[in-house]
Amino acid sequence: MICNACGQNEATIHLTEIMNNQMVEVHLCESCAEQKGSDFKTHFDFNKLLASLSDIGVTGRDEAGEKLTCKTCSMSYEDFGRTGRLGCADCYRFFERVLTPLLKRVQRELRHVGKVPAKATGEMKWSVELRDLHERLKKCIAAETFEEAAQIRDRIHQLEERVKKSDKKQK
Amino acid sequence: MEPTKELNELLTSTCEWLRGTGPENDIVLSSRIRLARNLSGYAFSERLEEARQRQLLDEVEKAVVSLPMLKDSYFFDYKNLKDLDMQFLLERHLISREHAADQGERGLAVSRNEVISIMVLEEDHLRVQVLQSGLNLIEAWRLVDKVDSALDKRLSYSFHESLGYLTACPTNVGTGLRASCMVHLAGLMMTKQVNKILQALSKLNLTARGFFGEGTQASGNFFQFSNQMTLGQAEEEIVDGLDRVMRQVIEHEKEARSHLVEKRRAKLEDQIWRAVGALKSARLMSSAETLGLLSLMRLGVDVGFIKNLSKKNLNALFLYMQPAHLQKLSSVTLKTAERDYKRAELLRTRLKDVELV
Numbered sequence: 356m357i358c359n360a361c362g363q364n365e366a367t368i369h370l371t372e373i374m375n376n377q378m379v380e381v382h383l384c385e386s387c388a389e390q391k392g393s394d395f396k397t398h399f400d401f402n403k404l405l406a407s408l409s410d411i412g413v414t415g416r417d418e419a420g421e422k423l424t425c426k427t428c429s430m431s432y433e434d435f436g437r438t439g440r441l442g443c444a445d446c447y448r449f450f451e452r453v454l455t456p457l458l459k460r461v462q463r464e465l466r467h468v469g470k471v472p473a474k475a476t477g478e479m480k481w482s483v484e485l486r487d488l489h490e491r492l493k494k495c496i497a498a499e500t501f502e503e504a505a506q507i508r509d510r511i512h513q514l515e516e517r518v519k520k521s522d523k524k525q526k
Numbered sequence: 527m528e529p530t531k532e533l534n535e536l537l538t539s540t541c542e543w544l545r546g547t548g549p550e551n552d553i554v555l556s557s558r559i560r561l562a563r564n565l566s567g568y569a570f571s572e573r574l575e576e577a578r579q580r581q582l583l584d585e586v587e588k589a590v591v592s593l594p595m596l597k598d599s600y601f602f603d604y605k606n607l608k609d610l611d612m613q614f615l616l617e618r619h620l621i622s623r624e625h626a627a628d629q630g631e632r633g634l635a636v637s638r639n640e641v642i643s644i645m646v647l648e649e650d651h652l653r654v655q656v657l658q659s660g661l662n663l664i665e666a667w668r669l670v671d672k673v674d675s676a677l678d679k680r681l682s683y684s685f686h687e688s689l690g691y692l693t694a695c696p697t698n699v700g701t702g703l704r705a706s707c708m709v710h711l712a713g714l715m716m717t718k719q720v721n722k723i724l725q726a727l728s729k730l731n732l733t734a735r736g737f738f739g740e741g742t743q744a745s746g747n748f749f750q751f752s753n754q755m756t757l758g759q760a761e762e763e764i765v766d767g768l769d770r771v772m773r774q775v776i777e778h779e780k781e782a783r784s785h786l787v788e789k790r791r792a793k794l795e796d797q798i799w800r801a802v803g804a805l806k807s808a809r810l811m812s813s814a815e816t817l818g819l820l821s822l823m824r825l826g827v828d829v830g831f832i833k834n835l836s837k838k839n840l841n842a843l844f845l846y847m848q849p850a851h852l853q854k855l856s857s858v859t860l861k862t863a864e865r866d867y868k869r870a871e872l873l874r875t876r877l878k879d880v881e882l883v
Contacts, residue, residue, distance in 0.1 A: 428569045440649060440694040442573040444566065444684040447692055447699075458689075458696055463731070464758025467690025467700045472683045473675065479687050487760065 360387035425449040478521060481514050488514070532600045533611055537854050541618060541640035541657075544845060546837030548660020552828040553776050555708040555748070555841070556619075559666040559765065560655040561674050562693045562702035564684040570694040571630075571647045579631035579647055586646045589680035590635045595673065596642065604632040610859075613850035619657060621645055642673055649694050650702070652677070661772055663705055667765045690757060700757030705768045706735075709775060712747040712825040713782030716794075720749075723775060730771060731755055746817035746844075751775070787829050798826035799882055806877050810863075811870040816847045826882075834879045846872060 358366040359382050366382035423432035430442030432450055441447065447454060458465055468490060471483045488511050495504035543556040568574055568582055583603070590596055604612070612626040620636055625648045633646040645653040654677065656670040684692045690700040698704070714720045724734050735750040751772065753764050786794045801822035805811075820843055826832040827840060845851055847869050853860050856868055 428573050430573060438572065440572050441570060441696070443569040444564065444686070444692045447686060447689060454696060458699070458757065461697050461755070462700065462757040463755045466688050467686075467757060469690070469701050469760035469762075470671070470674075472678050472685050472691075474678065474682060475685055479685070482687055 356382050358383050358387050423450060423453065478518065481518055485511065485514055485518075528606055528608065528611070529600070529602060532602070533614065533854070535638075536600070536618065536636075536640070537614075537851070539638075539640075540838060540842060543619070543640070543657045543659045544838070544841040545659050546841050548658055548662045550776055551660035551837065553710055553779050554661040554772065555659075555710060557658045557660065557662045557666050557705075557707050558619075558655060559663065559670045559703065559705045560653050561670055562650040562691065562698045562704075563652040563654060563674070563677075564692055564694070565651050566682045566684040568651065571649060571651060572694065574647075576630055582651060583631050583633050583646055586644075586652065586681065587633065587635075589677055590644060592680065593673070593676050595676065596635060596637055599635050599637045599642070602634045602636070604634070610850050610853060614854055617845060617848040617850050622648060622653070624649060625653075642669070644673075644677075650698070661707060661769070661776070663707065663765050663769045663772070667705070667761060671761070697754075698756050700755075701759070701761050701764065703756055703761050703764055704752055705765050706750050706752035707768065707772050708748060708750050709772070709779070710746075710748055710821065710824060711775075711779050712821055713779050713786055715747045716786060716797075717782045719778070719782060723778065727751060727771070730767075732768065732771060745814060746821035748817075748821070783825070783829060794829075795831060798822050798831050802826065802832065802877075802880065802882060805873050806880065807874070808870045810866045811847075811873060812866055813847060813849065813869065816869060816873065817844070820844055820847070831883055833881050833883050835877070839876065843873065843876060846876075 356366045358364045364387070424430070425442055425446045426449060427445035428442035430446060432453060435441060435446070435450065441450070455465065466486055467483065468487050469483075471480050475483075488507050492504055492507045492511070495501070495507060548554070548557070564570060565582060565585070568578060571579070574582065587601055587603075590599065590601065602611075602615075607615075612621070615621045615634065616623060616626045618640065620640065620643045621634055622645065625632060625634075625645050628648070631647060635642075635644040635646070637643070641656055641658065643655045643657070645655070654670055654674055656666045656673070658666045658669075686692050691702040693699050693702055711720055711723070714723060727734055731754045733752055733754050735752065736745060736748070751768065753768055756764075759767075801819040805816075805819050805823060820840070823832065823835075824840060827835055827837070846855060849860075849865055852865055852868055852872065855872070860868060
């Protein structure tokens with residue numbers, strides 16, 4: 356068998372890789388395997404793939420043709436296309452327009468449910484809990500567990516009252 | 527200064543996840559949950575200047591050592607570690623390949639029983655991980671949640687109202703949670719059913735990976751299954767979802783094994799006996815070959831063809847036969863060919879008393 360990488364030498368190292376949840380066999384000669392290291396990486400570039408999932412593709416320009424850049428860490432969207440990693444927390448804000456379609460494709464929903472840091476502000480906590488409760492309410496109604504649904508509804512009212520009050524206070 | 531004493535303590539102790547005591551441990555080697563966290567006020571790891579990295583590392587170290595549950599833990603500063611030490615930690619599944627290969631300031635906190643580990647300045651500032659023996663995802667979640675909440679009191683996490691915990695890669699944003707199980711699917715491999723399982727998994731938004739995580743090969747019939755999505759589902763739901771799927775995979779593997787024992791006994795016995803023969807007598811042994819043979823041996827123990835070999839000792843071999851462990855055990859640097867010789871010697875010695883039923 357001939358090496359898959361150089362196409363010249365006899366392949367002596369046989370790897371089974373998982374790509375896209377399929378097992379693929381890779382055959383390499385010793386020198387190619389050494390070059391690639393024992394951790395022979397998958398062939399497609401995950402980062403490019405990730406960036407291409409966003410509608411803007413890898414060009415990263417806004418409507419005016421200007422380069423999209425994070426004002427906090429000065430990372431450009433092009434950089435993100437290359438590395439697949441954002442530069443700082445604010446990149447999420449500056450690249451929102453292009454990240455949203457990407458997130459829609461790689462994630463289940465666009466809204467977080469679940470754990471919230473203890474230090475998050477009261478309102479932030481309430482808003483996450485409210486979303487959680489609405490989800491659970493829907494499930495309870497579908498499953499016809501009305502007693503639990505009533506309890507959840509009460510808690511929703513309670514939280515909504517609190518949010519209203521704190522809104523007034525702020526005004 | 528190299529933390530030789532600490533590394534040697536790790537080398538000679540059996541980490542919790544290799545004890546082989548957890549539920550369903552004949553098929554599930556370990557369960558792991560990790561949380562990706564970043565601190566507010568710092569750029570993400572890759573874009574952080576070295577001086578700021580140092581600051582962050584110190585801040586995290588201070589927070590970690592003050593946690594009662596991590597009181598006796600080890601804290602490794604990577605500037606004191608050699609490449610071999612990093613490879614050693616990688617082989618123990620305490621750190622990722624990326625963390626071992628990255629440049630710049632990095633660190634690792636590990637509890638003594640190696641159940642809790644915290645990688646500092648990986649792709650994200652913190653990767654908080656809990657590793658348990660067998661199928662134990664629910665317990666792993668409980669523990670990692672506790673560690674995370676304790677750290678949350680001392681550090682300030684980067685969090686967004688609708689996107690949740692912010693991470694360097696958008697594939698981790700939200701809960702930042704990746705739950706995974708390392709499973710030994712020798713029966714499904716032999717009956718050529720694994721691809722069916724892998725395909726079904728992708729429909730359920732689960733991913734399969736090799737023995738050492740992302741981008742590694744599936745060897746020795748070991749697979750890592752994990753959740754793909756991190757945003758839009760609460761932690762308990764993600765963990766519970768994987769747990770349910772794992773229980774089904776386990777059932778399929780059990781069926782495949784009993785089919786092999788009942789219908790293809792002679793062939794199975796032959797394969798396992800040959801593996802034992804090779805492990806007990808070979809003079810040169812590569813790590814890839816060893817992994818394959820040990821996988822067969824593990825199957826032999828599970829179906830009752832092999833006696834005088836405990837799960838703990840068997841699991842230890844999976845660790846000891848790897849390059850960095852082999853070199854640490856022999857206290858010398860060894861080239862590939864020398865390692866193959868040492869590895870064969872180690873296997874012969876440790877499997878001396880193993881007998882076939």
